[in-house]
Amino acid sequence: MSTPLTAAALVAALKAEGVTVVEHTGWRTHNRNSKGAWGPVNGVMIHHTVTSGTDASVTLCYDGRSDLPGPLCHGVIAKDGTVYLVGNGRANHAGSGDADVLAAVVAERTTLPAPNQQNTDGNTHFYGFECINLGDGKDPWPDAQLDAIARTAAAICRAHGWSAASVIGHKEWTSAKIDPRGFTMPSLRTRVETLLGKKPTPSTPTYQPFPGxxxxxxxxxxxxxxxxxxxxxxxxxxxxxxxxxxxxxxxxxxxxxxxxxxxxxxxxxxxxxxxxxxxxxxxxxxxxxx
Known part of the structure; x- marks a missing residue:
């Protein structure tokens, strides 16, 4: 378990891993810390948004909904691989999940138990990243986006000294969820493991990411x-x-x-x-x- 990264440390870690970062206005103080604990942190959780369009998705994840206030994650990963930071601290992304899964993540076991309980607050323990995708199994996952997901997860793991086993999908946390859908978490963890096995190699995009x-x-x-x-x-x-x-x-x-x-x-x-x-x-x- 670890103390959460500061906003500055998170940005530095992401950029060092080759992630293109856009900081949403106000994200550094945007959180749900008044509603519960943030940390100690134990891992990174990956989601899909069930939305399309970068601007609308980022706005939704920053503002939240009437029944679920934002931030709904710490960052939104767009189709082009740009990561939009929308929250720093506790975020409404993980919800309740399985304590046995958390124990496996803490121990960095390569095999996770099937989630069959909802007895642990995941918002305390996980960084959350929403990846723009309809989640219907048909919406494509561009390689630029998959690369950014892996680099984002690897950046946080590297900063905390975690292995790729610290990266899980929402569906691995609770049986009530199916995300992310369209790629497998073992394949993502393989990407993360590969990145962690060598020094960061920042990639240079062909086109300028949207500055916001x-x-x-x-x-x-x-x-x-x-x-x-x-x-x-x-x-x-x-x-x-x-x-x-x-x-x-x-x-x-x-x-x-x-x-x-x-x-x-x-x-x-x-x-x-x-x-x-x-x-x-x-x-x-x-x-x-x-």
Whole structure:
């Protein structure tokens, strides 16, 4: 068992493992700690969202529902492998599960008992990551997403000195759940074990991951803005008199609004503020700049 990682330590661990991280506004203080214990922690639990769309899924996992307040996990893993951090502390993701399963995770046994009890609070003991997938057995799991799931789990295991046996699926915690569906947990643990067997090898994405809607509204000065502007010009959506340059301006927003309209968006959906779907379609080349 271990003391939970601080927000800064979690981000550092994920990035060191090659995970692309987007920090949702307010995630570092967003938790359910007032409702119960957070820690000691013993493992990482993987879920699927039963949703589609990055923005909607991240918002749901941050806000929660009327019957289940957020955060609903610590991070949301998108189809493109980007990890959106939405909570730091106790999260409503695991619910009640089997004490025998927890004992097996603590002992890092390679074989888990079948869950047949709901007598232990999993929200105390597990980091939780929701992975965007409909969970119908048909929705595909892109390799970029599976790689990010494995890297996320490996990052936390490495930080705590755990083995891959510390990574479980929600369905392995309680018989009341079926997630994740579409890949096997043994195959994921094999990926995690492979990663833990060597030094972290950060991967470089081909395209720039979506920095998050809030990032643009801070009017950033970044090489990412320049790269975005160049793509907008190439797509025939320029509203620039000069540039584009690294400082976010009204010209960037007006250019992006043209891009949104080109994709078929109207009204407030074409207001010039980037969203995850339109950003993915723009295919902004990856830059190491900030």
């Amino acid at each position: 809607a809030a990032w643009f509204k801070q009017e950033p000065k970044s090489a990412i803005v320049t790269a975005m502007g160049k793509r907008l010009v190439a797509a025939g959506c320029s509203a620039y008199a000069t540039g584009p340059g690294p400082q976010w301006t009204d010209a960037d927003r007006n250019s992006y609004a043209k891009w949104q309209r080109k994709l078929g968006y109207t009204g407030t959906d074409a207001d010039g503020w980037p969203g995850a779907t339109s950003w993915a379609a723009l295919k902004v080349p990856y830059t190491s700049g900030t």
